[in-house]
Ligand SMILES: Cc1ncc(C[n+]2csc(CCOP(=O)(O)OP(=O)(O)O)c2C)c(N)n1
Ligand code: SF4
């Protein structure tokens with residue numbers, strides 16, 4: 001079993017002190033260790049943004065893809081080698097702006113992977129512009145008079161897309177974040193986790209969330225009830241932001257994409273001839 005310390009790297013961490021990304025990194029390392037996964041059994045796919053640096057800080061296989069394309073990469077990896085545990089990390093800009101076209105398809109296909117969105121409500125790396133989850137009226141670098149656009153509700157949207165696991169966590173509650181991530185990684189199918197991840201530099205929301213979040217599991221929520229999950233997903237809007245549920249909204253068993261592709265069952269694609277040696281190709285990018 002790999003330890004949390006062994007999952008770290010010597011790379012200099014360039015996240016701002018206080019960034020909510022540290023908690024996501026720490027929680028993920030804990031869960032990989034706790035689940036007894038070996039580093040070579042896990043592949044991480046990251047988008048472009050502050051969140052995307054998470055791959056640099058993990059001593060396991062990672063693919064830093066282009067902006068918004070975490071899901072196609074992660075899907076391809078899982079289909080080619082189903083033995084791998086595949087986890088995608090995206091930003092709210094990455095996942096809900098440029099990359100949103102991929103989300104309904106990953107959800108309805110029920111690709112067996114975990115998709116973690118670092119939802120800090122801003123384009124962090126490019127210094128705090130508005131994203132699709134930025135609250136209405138918020139002044140940002142790109143909206144000096146306040147954003148005139150309604151934010152999307154990722155939990156309600158992904159529930160409507162047919163995802164089999166839909167959850168939200170908060171970077172300010174590390175233990176709970178670990179629990180949610182562990183349940184997501186254990187889920188067989190598309191596991192979606194929206195993490196309320198404060199951007200300490202451009203949108204510090206720690207205090208705001210601390211006063212408002214409550215845990216679904218402490219409130220008698222039944223995660224098998226889709227209608228109730230949708231009602232809870234809208235609770236933040238309905239209460240004017242007073243109550244924000246975190247935890248697992250919905251979970252159900254359904255065949256995965258691979259279950260429905262019989263020609264891909266049996267010998268994984270990576271083990272079928274012709275075997276291609278990519279060592280030379282990789283050498284060119286060193
Ligand atoms: C195709 C493309 N468009 C735009 C950019 C510029 N860009 C780099 S990071 C970023 C924003 C990232 O925001 P988000 O996904 O929310 O991640 P965060 O930095 O907040 O973690 C943008 C727009 C890019 N790299 N590639
Ligand atoms: S800009 Fe925001 S999201 Fe990016 S590292 Fe700094 S605090 Fe974190």
Ligand SMILES: [Mg+2]
Pocket residue numbers: 049091092093118119120121122123124131
């Ligand atoms: Mg962001």
